[in-house]
Amino acid sequence: MGTRNYERLFSVSILTLDAERDDSGAVVMEDGEPVFPRLRGYTRNQDDYPQYFRKREWFSIDRGDSRRTYVLASDVVFLKAVRNTLLFVLVVAPLQAGIALGLAMLINRRIAGINVFRTIYFMPVVISMVVVAMLWRFIYDGNDGILNNLLAAMTFGAIQPVDWLGNTWTALPAIMAMSIWQGVGFHMIIWLSGLQTIPATLYEAADIEGSSKWQTFRYVTWPGLRNTAILIMIIITMQSFTLYPQIAVMTNGGPLDSTQSVVFQMVERGYGKQDIAGGSTISVFLFLFVLSISLLQGWMTRGRK
Amino acid sequence: MTLDRATRLMGSYFLLLFIACIFIFPIIFMIVSSFKPDLQLLQDTSSVRALLPVGDISLNNYREAFERAPIGLFIFNSVFITATTLIMSLFLASIAAFAFVFIDWRGKSIVLSLVVATYILPFETVAVPLLLLVNKLPWIGTEGVTWGWINSYQVQIIPWIVRALEIFLFVQYFKDLPRDLVEAARVDGASWFQVYRKVVMPLSGPVIATVAILKFLEMYNNQFIWPTMVVQAEDYRPIMVGLQYFFQLNTAWGEIMAYLTIITVPVLVFYLALQRAFIASIASTGVKG
Numbered sequence: 001m002g003t004r005n006y007e008r009l010f011s012v013s014i015l016t017l018d019a020e021r022d023d024s025g026a027v028v029m030e031d032g033e034p035v036f037p038r039l040r041g042y043t044r045n046q047d048d049y050p051q052y053f054r055k056r057e058w059f060s061i062d063r064g065d066s067r068r069t070y071v072l073a074s075d076v077v078f079l080k081a082v083r084n085t086l087l088f089v090l091v092v093a094p095l096q097a098g099i100a101l102g103l104a105m106l107i108n109r110r111i112a113g114i115n116v117f118r119t120i121y122f123m124p125v126v127i128s129m130v131v132v133a134m135l136w137r138f139i140y141d142g143n144d145g146i147l148n149n150l151l152a153a154m155t156f157g158a159i160q161p162v163d164w165l166g167n168t169w170t171a172l173p174a175i176m177a178m179s180i181w182q183g184v185g186f187h188m189i190i191w192l193s194g195l196q197t198i199p200a201t202l203y204e205a206a207d208i209e210g211s212s213k214w215q216t217f218r219y220v221t222w223p224g225l226r227n228t229a230i231l232i233m234i235i236i237t238m239q240s241f242t243l244y245p246q247i248a249v250m251t252n253g254g255p256l257d258s259t260q261s262v263v264f265q266m267v268e269r270g271y272g273k274q275d276i277a278g279g280s281t282i283s284v285f286l287f288l289f290v291l292s293i294s295l296l297q298g299w300m301t302r303g304r305k
Numbered sequence: 306m307t308l309d310r311a312t313r314l315m316g317s318y319f320l321l322l323f324i325a326c327i328f329i330f331p332i333i334f335m336i337v338s339s340f341k342p343d344l345q346l347l348q349d350t351s352s353v354r355a356l357l358p359v360g361d362i363s364l365n366n367y368r369e370a371f372e373r374a375p376i377g378l379f380i381f382n383s384v385f386i387t388a389t390t391l392i393m394s395l396f397l398a399s400i401a402a403f404a405f406v407f408i409d410w411r412g413k414s415i416v417l418s419l420v421v422a423t424y425i426l427p428f429e430t431v432a433v434p435l436l437l438l439v440n441k442l443p444w445i446g447t448e449g450v451t452w453g454w455i456n457s458y459q460v461q462i463i464p465w466i467v468r469a470l471e472i473f474l475f476v477q478y479f480k481d482l483p484r485d486l487v488e489a490a491r492v493d494g495a496s497w498f499q500v501y502r503k504v505v506m507p508l509s510g511p512v513i514a515t516v517a518i519l520k521f522l523e524m525y526n527n528q529f530i531w532p533t534m535v536v537q538a539e540d541y542r543p544i545m546v547g548l549q550y551f552f553q554l555n556t557a558w559g560e561i562m563a564y565l566t567i568i569t570v571p572v573l574v575f576y577l578a579l580q581r582a583f584i585a586s587i588a589s590t591g592v593k594g
Contacts, residue, residue, distance in 0.1 A: 270433035
């Protein structure tokens with residue numbers, strides 16, 4: 001018993017170092033950069049620095065004056081996974097909810113053939129994320145990918161091909177875009193059922209009063225969607241927090257851990273490396289997170305039934 | 306005025322059509338590419354030919370994909386697991402909901418709220434503990450008593466039979482049924498099971514359809530983490546995990562597209578045939594509380 005498993009995952013230390021100076025007191029430079037003492041002198045030295053023992057560099061910040069602050073963590077990969085997952089949730093949740101609302105308003109009209117469009121927009125939802133991820137690997141391919149060809153054709157070759165999934169800056173955004181493509185139809189349908197509960201008489205009244213499109217949205221549509229909005233944000237947050245198949249099919253967490261996710265790490269440890277303690281600890285973390293989100297939902301919708 | 310309206314309508318259709326292209330082009334590309342040889346497939350990606358079944362069209366990719374992996378077996382596994390789970394789920398979830406709604410027993414509301422509370426828990430949070438559990442469970446089969454459920458059908462079926470959502474959907478639906486019908490049948494001397502079978506279930510078509518569609522999608526499309534963890538033997542592997550055969554084959558895109566098409570087209574056909582029911586059932590997962 002004890003909290004050692006949690007310390008192993010979350011323990012972080014901060015270490016600020018001065019650059020090395022020669023005998024005259026001038027900063028030692030190499031390739032135009034100041035040279036810092038090796039971190040190994042701290043992280044391998046259990047007697048003098050037990051707090052840094054066996055930690056690795058997560059990232060570092062230049063403090064000026066030849067000083068640099070290092071953030072050391074005992075489990076850098078897991079913390080990267082947490083950061084990526086939070087980033088994924090923070091970008092995907094509002095973006096996907098917003099696009100879904102736009103689509104719902106677009107198809108919430110009585111014009112000929114609108115059902116065909118609704119059917120098409122919803123289509124990716126009934127396709128397995130595993131299939132979608134495999135298909136988009138080809139779309140994102142660095143050499144023959146459709147996306148690169150499309151961009152090149154639209155800009156007459158001005159944009160050079162990008163290896164979307166092989167690049168630390170583009171891999172996670174590429175997975176985000178694909179996830180939105182797959183899931184947005186689902187939330188569109190939920191918005192749509194919210195929109196259809198708003199009485200038509202309210203819109204007629206707004207029309208008679210000469211309200212602009214924006215005013216109608218701001219004062220008629222949006223207040224009527226408040227509970228739907230909370231519900232959708234909760235659903236998307238939960239769904240995005242369990243990010244897994246996209247990672248397993250497309251990147252395996254790479255390149256350089258830029259697409260690690262919490263659930264991917266949980267499976268890799270609990271199952272892949274047979275590290276049951278590590279996997280279970282991540283499960284508890286996930287559980288507490290999900291629990292706090294649903295408590296938040298209960299608090300936000302309190303007294304509004 | 307009318308001209309203005311006509312242009313705006315045109316603009317709307319243009320926008321609707323443009324968005325539709327974004328959603329449907331990758332799907333068309335997948336299906337069309339599955340009939341093309343690899344070289345042509347790659348050349349076609351730079352033009353609109355990527356979306357057209359032109360050139361050297363054949364079923365070769367399908368033949369090669371079937372040779373590379375035991376796809377027939379994987380399809381059988383998925384269909385068997387999906388069908389078994391679906392039927393057992395419809396029966397057990399509805400009969401549990403029946404007990405929650407129509408029969409009075411002590412502690413009912415507490416148990417029901419515990420069941421509903423588990424709905425917010427994604428499966429991922431219990432995957433690792435459940436893996437430990439199924440490793441130690443006994444099973445009685447053709448080889449007598451065996452220990453551990455790894456590499457079997459039951460390990461992929463039993464944990465998924467009843468999840469909170471199905472019970473919850475049945476409970477919501479049963480609550481709206483007229484109670485007089487049930488009471489009248491009881492007065493006439495019908496047993497609880499007869500009431501369930503002869504009175505309640507025949508009235509429950511819509512909710513049965515909803516639960517069946519959700520369960521189908523959950524089992525056929527979204528089974529990935531769990532089978533990855535508990536099935537190493539090819540004999541029991543479902544289709545989505547079987548896709549791993551093609552993960553590292555960046556050159557054989559034609560075969561990959563053929564495999565993806567085989568496993569996706571049946572779902573799309575189902576969806577297009579029953580689209581209203583599909584959309585209604587997915588919307589119902591969002592309308593809770």
